[in-house]
Amino acid sequence: MPYIDQKARPEMDSLMDPLIDHIKSLPLEQQDAVLDYVLTRMLMSLYHPPFFNFNRALGVLTAVTQEYYRVVIAPYEDEKIRDPGPVRAKPED
Structure with a gap:
């Protein structure tokens, strides 16, 4: 379970919501590739x-x-x- 304090979630949600909305607005056949790109880029930026x-x-x-x-x-x-x-x-x- 993602144990993030309830008070910290609104800040994360406000950052993620525009990206989620954008991905949802894309054609279905593009959504998985974009999500893969976003997650891969995040991992590559955080883990060296x-x-x-x-x-x-x-x-x-x-x-x-x-x-x-x-x-x-x-x-x-x-x-x-x-x-x-x-x-x-x-x-x-």
């Missing part, structure tokens, strides 16, 4: 040699992936699994 810092960057990316799955995807899957039901190793007779 030695390898210890590259490893920190990979840790952040891993944590982001897990947080997105936990907060966004897992609840969606929990809701959607009700429709077709869970996957089973062998269909019930």
Whole structure:
């Protein structure tokens, strides 16, 4: 979980919101590439040699992936699994 003090979030949000709005305004087929560019540029600006810092960057990316799955995807899957039901190793007779 991104443990940022609640009081610090409005400043970050005010900086990110225009960029998010801009990316959302782009054609769908461009949004992923632009987001990739933005994230890569941020990482390249913040994490420099030695390898210890590259490893920190990979840790952040891993944590982001897990947080997105936990907060966004897992609840969606929990809701959607009700429709077709869970996957089973062998269909019930």
